[in-house]
Amino acid sequence: MNIDSLLQANAAILKWYSPYNFNRNISDAHLLTHTYAILQQHIALNEYVSIDVEGIEYIFIVKKLEWDTNYFGIPTYKLINVLSMSYEFINEATQLFNTNYLPKNAYCFMEVPAEDISTIQALGNASYKLIETRLTYYNNQLHTHNYPRYQVRQATKEDIPSLKKVAATMRNNFDRFHADKTFDMQIADNFLSTYIQNSVAGYANYVMVPNQKNTASNSFLTANYLQEDWDMIQCKISKMVLSAVSASTNKGWYIKLISEMTYHLRDTIGAECIYLNTQATNRAVFSTWEKLGYKLGNTTHVFSFLNK
Numbered sequence: 001m002n003i004d005s006l007l008q009a010n011a012a013i014l015k016w017y018s019p020y021n022f023n024r025n026i027s028d029a030h031l032l033t034h035t036y037a038i039l040q041q042h043i044a045l046n047e048y049v050s051i052d053v054e055g056i057e058y059i060f061i062v063k064k065l066e067w068d069t070n071y072f073g074i075p076t077y078k079l080i081n082v083l084s085m086s087y088e089f090i091n092e093a094t095q096l097f098n099t100n101y102l103p104k105n106a107y108c109f110m111e112v113p114a115e116d117i118s119t120i121q122a123l124g125n126a127s128y129k130l131i132e133t134r135l136t137y138y139n140n141q142l143h144t145h146n147y148p149r150y151q152v153r154q155a156t157k158e159d160i161p162s163l164k165k166v167a168a169t170m171r172n173n174f175d176r177f178h179a180d181k182t183f184d185m186q187i188a189d190n191f192l193s194t195y196i197q198n199s200v201a202g203y204a205n206y207v208m209v210p211n212q213k214n215t216a217s218n219s220f221l222t223a224n225y226l227q228e229d230w231d232m233i234q235c236k237i238s239k240m241v242l243s244a245v246s247a248s249t250n251k252g253w254y255i256k257l258i259s260e261m262t263y264h265l266r267d268t269i270g271a272e273c274i275y276l277n278t279q280a281t282n283r284a285v286f287s288t289w290e291k292l293g294y295k296l297g298n299t300t301h302v303f304s305f306l307n308k
């Protein structure tokens, strides 16, 4: 395997695997430098499998997720990319990947940009099912953000019990954990509770909650600053990640949190572009983003396979 030639040969598709590909102010060269660096890291860690079909090599970049494996009690694999000089036998290669590489009862998922139709069809042929369609929205006109201000603060560890409750009860039936029948609904609820707990404990750069008199702090929005990527992609970009708003005590707070986090990332961190994603079904969410000037940037599909 000559990884550099494989990466060059797949450049046109790999561009769409960059999480930042919606931003046309970032050059293709910078997008690809970032994507190549990630793939090379996986290869250096031996997180790939090579499958030969009719003399053509298919490199499946795949990582076993230890945390998810322990949490869900299912050996969990994330398929990151399939690289080859030719896609002629990608269907056969994907089937061989399932049977020869994945252990019995293992669970494998992959997020594929809508542009990578060869991989999407190969996954379908190899019995992967569609579990989520994801939209990325972005705002790179942050100087125009001028929404009224609201009182917010950073969450502390004292907020964790109430935020865990909001995360577990404000169920989103279409996120990949709730949509995938592989997971029990209760376990999916608990997963989001654990996720917000870990976010407050430092996994996220910032967790924002309401801080208004006579209003409970029963909502949250997390953000990752992503400053470690700024030089490589030559763009000061940050991401809003997870949110939930209590319908009983904080109804209507979502737009306030998104707006306040936009101010925080722009004015405190110096971000010039912000992005975030949700399911194509989450109309309340993307209509709110549109009200605040966020625009649709790209679409991906998430597939999963349980090796019964």
Ligand SMILES: CC(C)(COP(=O)(O)OP(=O)(O)OC[C@H]1O[C@@H](n2cnc3c(N)ncnc32)[C@H](O)[C@@H]1OP(=O)(O)O)[C@@H](O)C(=O)NCCC(=O)NCCS
Residues within 6 Å of the ligand: 170, 171, 172, 242, 243, 244, 245, 246, 247, 250, 251, 252, 253, 254, 255, 277, 278, 279, 282, 283, 284, 285, 287, 288
């Ligand atoms: C999505 C969520 C954060 C919204 O909380 P909220 O601030 O109380 O939202 P609201 O119910 O006030 O709805 C926000 C806006 O979307 C609109 N909306 C609601 N459902 C809608 C729909 N189906 N289609 C279009 N717009 C819709 C509302 O009318 C409101 O707009 P308005 O203020 O102009 O009337 C909350 O329901 C939640 O926590 N859901 C579960 C977790 C989740 O989905 N998180 C986001 C993941 S990205």
